[in-house]
Amino acid sequence: MSLQQQPVKEQRRTRQRAAVDEVLEETEDFISAQDLHAVLRTRGMSVGLATVYRTLQTLADNGQVDVLHTSSGEAAYRRCARDEHHHHLVCRSCKATVEVAGPAVERWTKSVAKEHGYVDVAHTLEIFGLCPRCAAQQ
Amino acid sequence: MSLQQQPVKEQRRTRQRAAVDEVLEETEDFISAQDLHAVLRTRGMSVGLATVYRTLQTLADNGQVDVLHTSSGEAAYRRCARDEHHHHLVCRSCKATVEVAGPAVERWTKSVAKEHGYVDVAHTLEIFGLCPRCAAQQ
DNA sequence: CCTTGTTTTGACAATGGTTGTCAATCTTTA
DNA sequence: TAAAGATTGACAACCATTGTCAAAACAAGG
Ligand SMILES: [Zn+2]
Ligand SMILES: [Zn+2]
Ligand SMILES: [Zn+2]
Ligand SMILES: [Zn+2]
Numbered sequence: 186m187s188l189q190q191q192p193v194k195e196q197r198r199t200r201q202r203a204a205v206d207e208v209l210e211e212t213e214d215f216i217s218a219q220d221l222h223a224v225l226r227t228r229g230m231s232v233g234l235a236t237v238y239r240t241l242q243t244l245a246d247n248g249q250v251d252v253l254h255t256s257s258g259e260a261a262y263r264r265c266a267r268d269e270h271h272h273h274l275v276c277r278s279c280k281a282t283v284e285v286a287g288p289a290v291e292r293w294t295k296s297v298a299k300e301h302g303y304v305d306v307a308h309t310l311e312i313f314g315l316c317p318r319c320a321a322q323q
Numbered sequence: 324m325s326l327q328q329q330p331v332k333e334q335r336r337t338r339q340r341a342a343v344d345e346v347l348e349e350t351e352d353f354i355s356a357q358d359l360h361a362v363l364r365t366r367g368m369s370v371g372l373a374t375v376y377r378t379l380q381t382l383a384d385n386g387q388v389d390v391l392h393t394s395s396g397e398a399a400y401r402r403c404a405r406d407e408h409h410h411h412l413v414c415r416s417c418k419a420t421v422e423v424a425g426p427a428v429e430r431w432t433k434s435v436a437k438e439h440g441y442v443d444v445a446h447t448l449e450i451f452g453l454c455p456r457c458a459a460q461q
Numbered sequence: 462c463c464t465t466g467t468t469t470t471g472a473c474a475a476t477g478g479t480t481g482t483c484a485a486t487c488t489t490t491a
Numbered sequence: 492t493a494a495a496g497a498t499t500g501a502c503a504a505c506c507a508t509t510g511t512c513a514a515a516a517c518a519a520g521g
Pocket of ligand 2: 277281319
């Protein structure tokens, strides 16, 4: 993810955005807007649900977080370590995530698109499975 | 798509399923349940919306159609020519679709998963862009 | 053809994630 | 401190999808 990120739109520093940032910072795995909102509530750092949605949306637009669409159709967000384009190996059960780079895949998608005359291309690629921990306890 | 398709569950032949099949058969591009339902309506072949959803769901479960989750979060279905696992190069604008096979990508995802001890893996990969036709007229 | 047991249908309600609304509130800048 | 503008949040609205369940359709025998 994090392809062609737009120039970061200037924004104001607010308590709410800092709160969302803070949770993202310390959350290792992908988390949905609803879940992030719940985390904030339990911590007493109350932020409106709509605000959580808007903040995550903006962060995603700016390429500051990666977005993953789960099979159930809900979006999950994550602040990744690496800034360059990469993909994710995600545990279907506990969401444990490994960031992976695949230069060969990038080249392949480009060549396939070119071969068929498609331009302005982007791609989505996610790998799902059971992490070692989850596989062991089942 | 079309990975590990389950044994096809036996079903009854009904007017409604035939109607959905017919539309899928003659539709070259990915189409959503709502759109397919609309097509049926305009043709006078009235089928309940819930039935369209159920029918497509079953076809997808049986691996008889491929499913694509658009960025707006809605599912689109397509009866593809090839039966083996493959991916799609889809026009962002008109939905024109090219089926592509990428053995190298398949191998890569498997090795990445193995390397990190993930098991029972699957992956999603779609390429989006502007097809030659749409690119030309813009 | 009937009959019977089972599957399927469809109108409608309900769900659930997400977005729109808009007055009140907060930031920033002057 | 004040004015201009961005942000917030409670709530309603949206919209794709699923659940409900009685009525209709199907398949297999008789
Ligand atoms: Zn990432
Ligand atoms: Zn796990
Ligand atoms: Zn396909
Ligand atoms: Zn096109």
